[in-house]
Amino acid sequence: MTTAYVLQAEDVAIHYGGVKALDGVELTLKKGQIRGLIGPNGAGKSTVIDAITGRRRLTRGRVLLDGEDVSALGAVERRQRGLSRSFQRTSIFSGMTVRRQVELASHQMGMADSGADADAVLEELDLARLSCMVAEDLGYGEQRRLDLALALVGRPKLLMLDEPMAGLSVKESHDLARHLQALTSRWEVSVLLVEHDMDVVFGISDAITVFELGRVIASGDPASVRSDARVREAYLGSAA
Ligand SMILES: Nc1ncnc2c1ncn2[C@@H]1O[C@H](COP(=O)(O)OP(=O)(O)OP(=O)(O)O)[C@@H](O)[C@H]1O
Numbered sequence: 085m086t087t088a089y090v091l092q093a094e095d096v097a098i099h100y101g102g103v104k105a106l107d108g109v110e111l112t113l114k115k116g117q118i119r120g121l122i123g124p125n126g127a128g129k130s131t132v133i134d135a136i137t138g139r140r141r142l143t144r145g146r147v148l149l150d151g152e153d154v155s156a157l158g159a160v161e162r163r164q165r166g167l168s169r170s171f172q173r174t175s176i177f178s179g180m181t182v183r184r185q186v187e188l189a190s191h192q193m194g195m196a197d198s199g200a201d202a203d204a205v206l207e208e209l210d211l212a213r214l215s216c217m218v219a220e221d222l223g224y225g226e227q228r229r230l231d232l233a234l235a236l237v238g239r240p241k242l243l244m245l246d247e248p249m250a251g252l253s254v255k256e257s258h259d260l261a262r263h264l265q266a267l268t269s270r271w272e273v274s275v276l277l278v279e280h281d282m283d284v285v286f287g288i289s290d291a292i293t294v295f296e297l298g299r300v301i302a303s304g305d306p307a308s309v310r311s312d313a314r315v316r317e318a319y320l321g322s323a324a
């Protein structure tokens with residue numbers, strides 16, 4: 085099936101007993117676009133990433149990747165099909181060099197030429213010059229870029245990032261934002277970006293979805309979301 089959407093989440097619900105962490109969530113992402121996900125603490129942003137990656141079982145609904153229903157697949161199979169995420173505290177092996185780690189991750193993904201794949205990723209993220217460094221000697225901002233590199237091996241179609249700017253300086257955040265934008269155009273990666281830094285989210289997103297208490301309360305282009313009365317009341321009023 086051909087579709088303009090790399091991701092379609094339909095009527096997604098995750099309930100923990102009586103707690104509706106997500107309820108009736110609709111979310112789409114077009115190829116090569118960045119969608120920002122914002123909302124107050126506990127709104128369900130991380131849970132929606134877990135639902136899409138297959139880390140959490142859906143109570144209801146389904147997830148489509150490139151038009152194909154992947155709801156029944158496990159997290160590893162979804163990653164193989166191009167659905168990737170980065171974690172807050174990583175899969176980084178601190179004693180290994182940058183190049184070795186990325187190559188190993190690529191090898192684990194089953195890439196035929198994991199060396200070439202690793203080099204392309206390192207080049208794209210300006211990490212090539214740090215190839216021979218041991219991860220634990222990297223600065224925090226560089227470690228976060230290594231996280232991103234590990235999520236990019238195997239050329240995923242969809243990259244989901246949970247607060248990638250947390251703990252970064254303003255300059256590091258802007259560098260990372262610039263890399264994300266370059267990735268969407270050069271590698272045609274689509275990005276789902278959960279982030280509390282409103283300057284970054286409104287600056288680089290093609291579309292924004294706002295969560296509150298497990299539900300989508302607004303969705304659209306940045307300008308319309310920014311001026312939405314309910315969003316301002318629920319969230320932006322205090323955050324922006
Ligand atoms: N394993 C669990 N059991 C019960 N409730 C859970 C579980 N995991 C998450 N929740 C609840 O689901 C809701 C959504 O949490 P989630 O972590 O997705 O929010 P969030 O939007 O990512 O918040 P933050 O901005 O603080 O990261 C919260 O009410 C949380 O308490």
Ligand SMILES: [Mg+2]
Nearest residue numbers: 129130131246
């Ligand atoms: Mg979260």
